[in-house]
Amino acid sequence: MPKTAGSGQARVLTPTELDLLLEAAPSPEHRALWALMRFTGSRVTETLRLPWGAIHSDRLVFAGATTKTGNTREPLIAPRLGQELLAYRAWWERHHQRPASGPALLFLSPGSETAPMSRQAADKALRRGLERLGAEFPSGVSLHTFRRSLATTMAQGGASLRTVQRFTGHASLGQLQNYIDVAEADEAAALVLLG
Numbered sequence: 169m170p171k172t173a174g175s176g177q178a179r180v181l182t183p184t185e186l187d188l189l190l191e192a193a194p195s196p197e198h199r200a201l202w203a204l205m206r207f208t209g210s211r212v213t214e215t216l217r218l219p220w221g222a223i224h225s226d227r228l229v230f231a232g233a234t235t236k237t238g239n240t241r242e243p244l245i246a247p248r249l250g251q252e253l254l255a256y257r258a259w260w261e262r263h264h265q266r267p268a269s270g271p272a273l274l275f276l277s278p279g280s281e282t283a284p285m286s287r288q289a290a291d292k293a294l295r296r297g298l299e300r301l302g303a304e305f306p307s308g309v310s311l312h313t314f315r316r317s318l319a320t321t322m323a324q325g326g327a328s329l330r331t332v333q334r335f336t337g338h339a340s341l342g343q344l345q346n347y348i349d350v351a352e353a354d355e356a357a358a359l360v361l362l363g
Contacts, residue, residue, distance in 0.1 A: 179308035180320045188305070192297040200256035200292060201275055202297075205227075205314035207249035209336040211236060212291075212311040216284040220268045223253060243335045285353050287311070 180352045181189065186318050193199035208228060213301055217234040223245075232240040245253070264281070266272070275290075277283040291311055297311055315336060322332045 177261045178310040178312035178316050179306050181306065181309065181313055183321065186247075186307065186314070186317060188301060192300040194293050194300075194338040195276060196256055196259040196287075198290070200252055201210045201265045201285075202314060203252040204251055204274075204320065205311070207252075208243045209315050209318035209332075210243075211315060212287055216273075216287065216290065218274050219258075220274060221272075229355065241334070247266045250292075273307045276328060 190199050190206070192200055193202060201212075201215060204210060204218070205212065208215075208229060208230075214230050214234045214236070218228070218230070222229045222231065224243075227242045227244055230236050230241045230243075236243060256274070260268045260274070264272075264276075268274075273282070273284050275285040276283050277289070292310070294311055298305060319332050321335055322335070323329065
């Protein structure tokens with residue numbers, strides 16, 4: 169069930185719907201933020217605190233000090249995410265007129281060169297993107313949609329829960345299972361079993 173008025177869980181989107189959402193991003197900054205969350209399953213707060221120095225050729229490093237569990241996480245960089253990050257790095261360097269490296273944050277608050285974008289600003293941008301997509305786009309989308317969509321897509325595609333956990337960083341497999349959506353077709357198949 170999609171999130172409604174702050175209740176329920178964030179809607180899980182298909183890869184195609186996530187592509188549409190990335191295309192509707194109000195800026196290159198928001199597109200990169202959403203791509204990072206989409207392909208790593210990261211939480212918005214830890215993503216907003218990500219420095220350029222945490223991006224390596226094949227992995228991202230979410231330092232324990234920035235994660236909810238306090239554990240460092242190093243998800244692989246998907247090829248598509250690598251492309252998004254290269255494009256965003258070029259934009260960031262032009263926009264900020266300095267190298268994107270070391271402790272410099274990927275997502276800065278407007279008017280600041282050191283403070284991260286706020287969660288509220290990220291949410292407001294998501295609302296603008298959803299408005300661009302119109303009423304036909306699924307409802308119940310929130311910043312947590314990216315995280316739940318990664319977990320669900322990987323699990324339904326056959327990835328082990330331990331593998332999914334390496335991306336999301338959930339403290340336990342039990343917590344992770346709460347993030348994985350059950351497909352409506354699976355629910356319908358289960359009802360058939362009742363006769």
